[in-house]
Amino acid sequence: MGMSEQEKLCNRPIGVFDSGVGGLTVAREIMRQLPNERIVYFGDTARVPYGSKSKDTVTKYSRQIVRFLQTQDVKAIVAACNTASAYALDELEQETDVPIIGVVKPGAKAAIEATRNGKIGVIATEATVSSGIYNRYIKENDENVTVLSKACPLFVPLVEEGLWEDPVTDEIAERYLTELIDVGIDTLILGCTHYPMIRAAIGRIMGESVTLVNPAYETARELKQLLHDNGLESGHRPGLGTELYRFFVSDAADKFQKFANSILTYGILSAKVIAIDKY
């Protein structure tokens, strides 16, 4: 018996994208929480970082990536990048006919649930902080909550250099985070895809009484719900011969692969370079 149209639809992969390697922390959560789902990941390694670029540029890049992912026949898309979610998600949602979610809303929601004293901190790239988006989402949900945001631009290069457990990272973290401790936040959103990798260092500085929210975890949960609500869940693990995860980048596939293997327990077979500006 052949596969029904609905089954075919459910067997299509999830598109996940980021400015580079950071979104792998989100892909990893999706792999853990939705093991039946196939993933097509795109990392924009030629144009990273997004966190210091303008809204127009980030939107243009994100749009090209969404077009590419649609050529891969994806059934849903996850903007696994805080900066792209902050700057481009509204436009992308309007233009795209497959469901698309970002990482900001799920992170904001989790933080509201976690806070007890109504003081939430957000650490992110300069772009995400200046977009004010975490602030907006949180206030929309609960106007009594105070939000303090802090850009931490040095964290991304520290993570990419592999200095996850290093006195330099602890020192920089202390400089960035002291003001958040001083205002007495009890919840801190790791509002950039790279930050979960230095969660231990951030936790050491903030102390045990501060809850760290990883939007990657919440995003995978929201994706699960979205697939369920739209009848798009894959009911079984894809058959033999079907590639579960595929990776594409815009440059430097070897470097990406090495980094990916330090994050994902699943060893990635290969990453393919594509010309993203053609899309």
Ligand code: DGL
């Ligand atoms: N992925 C980006 C984010 O989550 C961080 C890296 C970048 O600046 O491109 O905001």
